[in-house]
Amino acid sequence: MTAHKTGTREDWLAARLELLDAEKELTRRGDELTRRRQELPWVPIDKEYRFETDDGAASLADLFRGRSQLLIYHFMFGPDYAAGCPSCSAIADGFNGSVVHLANHDVTLCAVSRAPLAKLQAYKGRMGWSFPWASSFDSDFNYDFGVAHTKEEWQSGVVEYNFRAMDVRPPEAGEENPMLAEIASSVGTDWPTYRREGPGVSAFALEDGVVYHTYSAYERGVDGIWGMYPWLDRAPLGRNESGFWWRRHDEYDSQ
Known part of the structure; x- marks a missing residue:
């Protein structure tokens, strides 16, 4: 038996209509952001x-x-x-x-x-x-x-990315984070080289x-x-992520 909240079809429809109002508002907000992107100099x-x-x-x-x-x-x-x-x-x-x-x-x-x-x-x-x-x-x-980013920028500990300064000093180094090390290894390099x-x-x-x-x-x-x-985002469990779960499409055990 699921631990998730259950209900009748009427319960679902009432909650879905309430959510629909929020989704429509998000759509209108997205349209506004698109307009503002187009107005950038x-x-x-x-x-x-x-x-x-x-x-x-x-x-x-x-x-x-x-x-x-x-x-x-x-x-x-x-x-x-x-x-x-x-x-x-x-x-x-x-x-x-x-x-x-x-x-x-x-x-x-x-x-x-x-x-x-x-x-x-x-x-x-x-x-x-x-x-x-x-x-x-x-x-x-x-x-x-x-x-x-250059090797020198990376070694300085702070780089500019996404319109702000990012602190890339340890313990963020891949050797101290198994998931980051795994991602870097997947391209055949180490974390500092990967993340440049x-x-x-x-x-x-x-x-x-x-x-x-x-x-x-x-x-x-x-x-x-x-x-x-x-x-x-529309699946029952959402993103439901734990670590580095995705792979290149030819690396999964099954297609």
């Missing part, structure tokens, strides 16, 4: 960034692929990684289906990582992905957009040949594009 990009893509060398403007809007997912795959971040991999599993719809709505979706292109292509093949993925190896792009990369999403606009930065989000600001979580 656009910042012109005056720095030349170079990327390596499947089609060769590219500028930031080239990543738009002829469209006026660009969404970039900052995928955690550093030069020293042997594989992509498992969390970013779970997020990216949802990209293939969205890319074509966005492309036909004047939006290009592209992942960008600091690992060399050959590493990205090999991992992309392993995962069965087809979305655009560019390498920013030897570029300042990831550093300038707040998702990569960070996840995020950035948006850009292209008008009259000028590229503008319009929006960026980090940490839980990326939750909305992590496809499994909206589903779990």
